[in-house]
Amino acid sequence: xxxxxRKSLLSKIKQGDEISWEEFYASYRPLILLRAGxxxxxxxxxxxxxxxxxxxxxxxxxxxxxxxxxxxxRDYLKTIINNQTVSILRKRKHLEVGLDDREFxxxxxxxxxxxxxxxxxxxNMAMEELKNCVESVTYQAFYLYAIQGRQSxxxxxxLDMSVNSVYVAKNRCLEQLKKIIADTSESD
Amino acid sequence: xxxxxxxELDRYRNGDMNLLSRISCAGHLKQCETCRNLLETxxxxxxxxxxxxxxxxxxxxxxxxxxxxxxxxxx
Numbered sequence: 509x510x511x512x513x514r515k516s517l518l519s520k521i522k523q524g525d526e527i528s529w530e531e532f533y534a535s536y537r538p539l540i541l542l543r544a545g546x547x548x549x550x551x552x553x554x555x556x557x558x559x560x561x562x563x564x565x566x567x568x569x570x571x572x573x574x575x576x577x578x579x580x581x582r583d584y585l586k587t588i589i590n591n592q593t594v595s596i597l598r599k600r601k602h603l604e605v606g607l608d609d610r611e612f613x614x615x616x617x618x619x620x621x622x623x624x625x626x627x628x629x630x631x632n633m634a635m636e637e638l639k640n641c642v643e644s645v646t647y648q649a650f651y652l653y654a655i656q657g658r659q660s661x662x663x664x665x666x667l668d669m670s671v672n673s674v675y676v677a678k679n680r681c682l683e684q685l686k687k688i689i690a691d692t693s694e695s696d
Numbered sequence: 697x698x699x700x701x702x703x704e705l706d707r708y709r710n711g712d713m714n715l716l717s718r719i720s721c722a723g724h725l726k727q728c729e730t731c732r733n734l735l736e737t738x739x740x741x742x743x744x745x746x747x748x749x750x751x752x753x754x755x756x757x758x759x760x761x762x763x764x765x766x767x768x769x770x771x
Binding site: 537538539541542545627628629631632635654655660661671672675676678679682685686 | 702706749
């Protein structure tokens, strides 16, 4: 999913576009799972959280207006995730009245972690988007050399290119990656 | 003055350049602020790459490895 099209994706979702829902699910599931892990949910609870958050978002999507002046999408999503996590924790403990102090402390402590999780998500998705922005062999050279840390000479031999081309691929991809991340930061 | 490309500087700092070229590049860097700045950019890029690597691993672990799941049973 192109980050710059998040607004149009949300707009399509609002109209009930099924394909956009699949895109949305594929895009945000990893982030919800990461958040769920940081919040201490079990594997079963994590999957439950993904389903509930998607359902909540689906229910609210018809009324949801993407308007940055009113707030960021990431904060809206965080609120849904946090609220549903509290529900799951409450269910886990079979609490009838409310959560104990430790649970509230946990949620508050992880308030700051959200920005970090979101930035991680942005980088992750930017890497996905990068694949669509550059030629396959350029991405491979970048991935093998800069991400996996393989030797430039080995990558050059493997991809049948010069060592200098490996460096060109790395720097070209990095520039593109920085641009994608910057665009996303402006649009989230 | 002819400046080095970012790829050449990247090769220089990684020791991926022949000895003569390395000596020549080192001499140039002493005189050229533009190329020194470009070298600094590469160092900042290293930090970004490190963050990308870390986050790829983190998201991979979150989505692919349920065995690493930590249940906080005390909550």
